[in-house]
Amino acid sequence: MCRTGQQPHQQGAGDERTAHAAFAALLEDSAEELYESAPCGYLSTLMDGTIAKINATLLRWLRLERDAVVGRMRFTDLLSVGGKLYHETHFAPLLRMQGEIGGIALELRRGDGGRMPVLASSVIKQGGNGEPLLVRTTLFDARDRRAYEAELLRARKVAEEARRQAEADRARLQDALAALQQSLLPDSLPPVPGVETAVHYRAASPDRLGGDFYDLFPVDGERFAFFLGDVCGKGPQAAAVTSLTRYTLRAAALHDPDPVSALTTLNKVLHERYTGGDPRYCTAIFGLVEPDAASGRATVRLASGGHPSALVLRADGTAGFLPTPGGFLVGALPDARFATADTVLAPGDTLLLYTDGLTEARTGEDRGSLYGDEALRDFAVGHAGQPPRAVIEALTGLLDDFGDGLDDDTALLALGVPAPDLRTRNRE
């Protein structure tokens, strides 16, 4: 286009001039034009709130004519009821106090009755002597922002609903677990003539099914069978073994209440059921107690399958283990041996069965310091001569003291012949 040497210069000078003129025109025009059609609302009010000046943008938002507003309405007349209230209680007082206020969310009431959210900023213009002359207010369209906030609120409601649902699911699952857990243990023990019994069960974790079990039930007119044990492993699979174990032992005892026979039956059942890559077994003590009304004593015969030795607390203040060495885990081998032990409980004597949750409780920071057999026997000596309920109560307190040191479930079963004075009291 530009072929001569001069033309570009002339042309360029002309462009410059045009641009300059446009810029000047823009500057000249800007104040009024910018005020009227700015992308925000402008408003000037007298100190009593009367609207003195308002721009076209705000009038368009309000769907109002200038004549109906200027000198006739106050700023608050443009606001919704909620907006008015907020203006009176917060906006105006703060503005008076600070001389300016910014970014306040208000709601305009439009001429057609509609509402429009805005963000308002105001500043007081002062006269030469510092006296307030008028209030200048800028209003920004907050409809997008309000929509965004509504979306945030909706998302939060959805998240809260999901959380509530998850909590409800969790509660239902815990109820189911609790019901299953209860099916693993008897609700209450039947009364045994001349013998007092007491039990305690402590699950290491409320949302984990326990692997410990106990039971006590009559096998014939004179004898009662009892057992207590611990299934190897944890979780639902272990609980399934616990259930199988409990009902197998009950059925076996009704068929043949001899302790070794009962454990042998359980051994066969578990070994056959869980042969293969996922072996499952338990340790258990199974016993028979036969109270003798004539002598006031009770004879106990028990067999152990790999279970920690029972403790006997005597009326004379001594206590000792009732060893059953060499007894084998139940269910691990097809031809397991079980060790037996016998004792006689005189009045004031108590037999205690427990699971290793008690003896393996941590008493220090690391796993090296466990409560242990020795400490348990010493504890038993301290409570020898006490009836089963008192012994279990004391052990429950001990478990409480372990706190976080209790890593495993713990089952406790005590049975004893009440001391003479207690029996007399019971008869009264």
Add this chain to the structure above:
Amino acid sequence: MSPLTITTRDAMTGPVLEIIGDLAYPHATELTALLPTIALRPGQRLVLDLAGMEFCDSSGISALIAARNLAHAARADVALAAVPAHTLRVLRVVGLDQIFSLHPDRDAATRP
């Protein structure tokens, strides 16, 4: 809780599994899962070296019995080496000291 690491070596007597860390719930099943992949010939001895085992709970005991069952199914022997004192006490209580041959260390366990 320390993680469980199991390394496999071959000795004159057969495979040696070195158990390092916690043989306990829920990781003890890693040993149970590993066992079927161990090549074990009749007459060999599967040695579980427990010198580096820090802790063994009832799940760990279950894994040891699974190892024994596997060895016996393959008509092989099974031995435990360097059983920590606490675990040895547990093994005695549950009668397992009668079914595993126990050795003070890996050398003794892998002696033909």
